[in-house]
Amino acid sequence: MPIHQPQQRTDVQSDRTGVQQAEAALVEHYPRLVRLAYVVLPPALGRHRRVLTAHAVVQRALPAAGSKVSGPRVPAQSRRTGPPAGAEGASADRVPAHPAYGWVRLRVLRAALAHERRPRWWPGRLPAPAALRPALPVVWGLRLFPRAGGVDELALDRALSAVDGPVRAAFALQLLEGLDETGVRELLAEAAVADPADAVRRAARLGRPDRAGAQAMLRSGEFDPCTVQTRPSDLLRRRHRVRAAAVAAALCVLAGGLAVAVEQGARGGGEERSPAGVFAPVLDPAELMRTAAERWADTSRVDFTAWPARGGRTEDDGLLGRALRAWAGPPASVRVSTTPGTATVPPAQPPRLLFAGEVDGAAVVLFHDGGVRVVRYAEPLSGSGGAAIDFARTDDADVTTGAAVVVSRTGDGARFLLAPWIAESTTRDLLAPDTPGRPLEVGPDGVTAEVPRPAAGGACETWPVLQLRSSERIVEKHAFLVTDLGDLAPAHLTYTPKPGRGAPARQPREATSTEALLAWARTACSLRTLAGSGVRSVNNWAFAEQKLPEGGASAGWLCTRADTWRGPGRVLVQFLAPAPSPTDPAVVVADRDDTALCSRFGQHVLAGTHWKASSGRWYVLAAGSRAVTRIEASGAVRGAAGGPTLAVRAPRDADVELTASLREGGTLTAVH
Structure with missing residues (x-):
């Protein structure tokens, strides 16, 4: 039997042609391939190193010079579909399903996945084995970052950082490359992924329910390592x-x-890993995000992401490094405080620097973590006192709730760092509604003079607030009030006027009018009960006005609703009887936690109280919001009245149940 020797490939021209085709595919679709590598690479590398590694992975996808290649092998999926149209510029709009592109893409995918399979103990900046190590482009003295996205892009990046490389690869191949699940599984199998089907299943859960939105975010500047910003690493x-x-x-x-x-x-400790597993780039002061000074005037997102870095020590890498390491893993000597519902976990990516400077004998650093938290670090400039780090939620902040942050607090007062869009600042006393505000001095770094703090106990004789006015560059003639309730972010105070006859329901407005200030003068002291609870805003809703029996004057009913940053709210229903002084405190007749009452999701309210007339007779008074058409009293006494108010004679301690009928149907019970 003749023995057939294996055929040997000797066509050198074929080798050269295959490599040339692969090189042409790589050059033509370079931005797409680099984006794919960037998404698949471990986010723990940090954005700077991931940018460089993504470029290195693609640039090393071609075979080494002198190697024998007969032409790129055609992966199974590339016979069915090529890169999606319209992914990277005009040249990407009409990409053929060419075998060369599929071959290069497979090489890029293998290299990116191999990078995550390095041993966990392998240091990120030391040479790795050749099979695992991409040679990085050399960049001296600069840090490279893709353009920062918004909250949605940050959420997607965090979701990707929580899964492993094969899942990120499956997600990117579906949304960036347009492959179906079968094609993704086959390509992952060729890339030596242990369980491609599981990776595809887990990737299908990412970006839900808006996969189209996730696809758009994945193609945005947040994940584009070819369009980057630069900053010096050190000077x-x-x-x-x-x-x-x-x-x-x-x-x-x-x-x-x-x-x-x-x-x-060698790096001064700036790149150590914390016990929580935060990698060096997140703890490197050179990686901190910094916003341009005038960004706030040219963006539709006016919140903490528009704050520039201010203060005299924004270039102090030693201070910034200590603050970041205290955040990642605070030692026992660092005091940690949080507002309710605020996570203290280390940042998933470098945070934004808001302030670094010296205030009231301490070095203070303020960070903003991706639209979710503000973090304050402070260490004494002298003495034996320890450092402190405070965490507060600030998600969905806006022009008013993102207008100020407490930068220093003493026993008697506090200093605030004001937003760059604040054009005018004054202080006033809520318990002196007729007294105009006094100008508040603000330094060139945005830090205010000390503002007295509301008294935590004892007599409630004054309640200082800030009255701020936004710049006409973003909001014309927009003045508002905020007050210090013991958290990093002061609470925004608003007012909803009494319902008008036949008019639509009123909406909360700024508490700067005479009517609003008079209402707050009688309810300001009730804010004490909200201290330290993470309050975002407090609204006084004048939901009813009632003519008192026996020919008395009118009384008011207010629902004071405090909304927290974490979501749940607290409601105080207060009765404003006629009083000789405009600052006599209202009577709290109901107190309810974790309720939607007096919000846009709880627009109906009914409350009651006992009241003594000047004759000495006692009455049960009740009032409801504008949709109440009838109120009934039962129990120790019985009575009914059409309309939103009720007054019925009753003993002082009579146990009375109140119910109301609503205009659109249904009933309402009184809040307690």
């Missing part, structure tokens, strides 16, 4: 770090086992 200590790096290299030769410690020491 003052670069030469010292070069010397330290040389020393580190020498020590690595002498003692390779100490390589990780030498690397961290």
